[in-house]
Amino acid sequence: MRSVSIIGFGQTRFGELWEKGFREMIAEAGVKAVQSAGLDGKEIEAVFGGTMASGRFIGQEHIGALIADQLGLNPIPSTRSEAACASGSIALRNAFHAVASGDHDIVAVGGVEKMTEIDVGATSFALGGAGDQETELFHGATFPALYALMARRHMHDYGTTEQQMAAVAVKNHKNGMLNEHAQFHKEFTIEQVMNSGYVASPLKLLDCSPISDGAAALIVAETGKAKKLVEQPIEIIASSQSSDSLALASRKSLTELAGTKHAAKTAFERAGIKQKDVSVAEVHDCFTIAEILAIEDLGFFKKGEGGKATEQGRTALNGEIPVNPSGGLKACGHPVGATGVKQAGEIFLQLTGKAGKRQVKGAEIGLTHNVGGSGATVTVHLYRRA
Numbered sequence: 001m002r003s004v005s006i007i008g009f010g011q012t013r014f015g016e017l018w019e020k021g022f023r024e025m026i027a028e029a030g031v032k033a034v035q036s037a038g039l040d041g042k043e044i045e046a047v048f049g050g051t052m053a054s055g056r057f058i059g060q061e062h063i064g065a066l067i068a069d070q071l072g073l074n075p076i077p078s079t080r081s082e083a084a085c086a087s088g089s090i091a092l093r094n095a096f097h098a099v100a101s102g103d104h105d106i107v108a109v110g111g112v113e114k115m116t117e118i119d120v121g122a123t124s125f126a127l128g129g130a131g132d133q134e135t136e137l138f139h140g141a142t143f144p145a146l147y148a149l150m151a152r153r154h155m156h157d158y159g160t161t162e163q164q165m166a167a168v169a170v171k172n173h174k175n176g177m178l179n180e181h182a183q184f185h186k187e188f189t190i191e192q193v194m195n196s197g198y199v200a201s202p203l204k205l206l207d208c209s210p211i212s213d214g215a216a217a218l219i220v221a222e223t224g225k226a227k228k229l230v231e232q233p234i235e236i237i238a239s240s241q242s243s244d245s246l247a248l249a250s251r252k253s254l255t256e257l258a259g260t261k262h263a264a265k266t267a268f269e270r271a272g273i274k275q276k277d278v279s280v281a282e283v284h285d286c287f288t289i290a291e292i293l294a295i296e297d298l299g300f301f302k303k304g305e306g307g308k309a310t311e312q313g314r315t316a317l318n319g320e321i322p323v324n325p326s327g328g329l330k331a332c333g334h335p336v337g338a339t340g341v342k343q344a345g346e347i348f349l350q351l352t353g354k355a356g357k358r359q360v361k362g363a364e365i366g367l368t369h370n371v372g373g374s375g376a377t378v379t380v381h382l383y384r385r386a
């Protein structure tokens with residue numbers, strides 16, 4: 001396999017973007033990524049796009065072709081990936097393989113979702129499609145409800161508290177204040193999170209990621225070529241993916257994502273590094289409990305200690321392992337198909353020293369963790385300066 005690096009990144013602001021359509025968001029993120037790599041677009045040989053439910057959200061399918069057309073890239077191949085909220089990172093993984101195999105030298109990766117055109121009930125139903133239709137969605141379970149089940153069990157087994165979950169939200173909203181592209185620029189106290197009203201007990205409004213619009217794009221190249229094009233390419237040193245049952249009821253445990261554990265083990269083995277080597281991580285905090293599960297299952301903290309570690313500031317921007325400097329899904333927003341691409345983009349900014357006020361000092365190795373549904377698809381990527 002050839003070495004593969006990221007050489008450019010661009011994104012729209014995430015949020016309720018009434019003024020921007022699906023196509024405009026693709027164009028904005030794509031053009032910014034191409035410019036960030038110092039290219040003019042003609043060098044791109046293929047496009048890999050991720051979007052979860054554009055058919056339900058805006059009535060548009062066939063997104064691969066739409067992206068190429070919108071970016072003026074016809075007739076190069078352009079392919080859509082769908083893996084629920086992990087659609088963007090699967091697109092990145094497909095791009096990684098296309099370049100690693102020698103099929104292409106320079107490709108573009110995009111992630112996009114327009115979720116705010118329909119009402120919140122219809123959005124919840126569309127998101128619910130990432131779970132198990134027969135045993136969950138059909139019976140009325142929403143995503144907040146599924147993660148609430150995991151939170152309850154984690155509280156029962158390990159003594160995790162609602163305050164500890166609130167600490168995840170407080171940290172990520174604080175980080176989001178430093179990100180101009182974040183949906184929310186508002187700090188909250190633990191008390192405000194605790195009083196924000198239950199959506200699905202024990203998860204409250206401020207334990208949830210929001211409903212968002214947005215797009216993000218990356219340019220990926222063979223590392224030798226990448227070094228000739230930009231000053232500091234960021235090498236993808238491992239790309240791994242795992243699968244698990246769609247239905248929570250079919251899993252052995254509600255307090256861990258087996259997919260995260262498996263994908264992390266594979267990624268760390270492939271890269272030949274350990275958790276202690278990671279300087280900064282973007283993890284899938286679709287709900288605050290999800291970040292606690294992630295930091296445990298990725299191996300940064302022992303099972304049951306993620307809540308306490310967050311409360312102690314160990315995952316803060318100046319902590320021992322800064323988690324979600326972008327604000328995460330919680331504060332930066334979660335346009336589902338775009339999230340995995342934005343996570344990789346944030347690590348690209350961190351490792352190239354371009355993360356501005358939220359820069360993690362001396363960041364050398366980065367990790368992204370992206371989850372589809374309640375854990376049926378999980379990807380882990382590891383990165384370092386090439």
Ligand code: COA
Pocket residue numbers: 085120124127143144184199205206207208209210211286330334373374
């Ligand atoms: N975090 C912080 N603030 C939020 C928020 C969130 N997740 N969701 C909404 N808000 C804010 C809004 O900005 C608004 O503030 P304002 O009154 O100051 O303008 C207020 O809360 C009410 O917003 P509204 O749009 O009416 O909320 P809603 O009831 O329609 O939606 C949720 C709230 C939690 C139900 C919705 O965000 C949700 O379903 N989130 C989960 C999404 C999900 O499941 N994603 C997939 C994960 S796998």
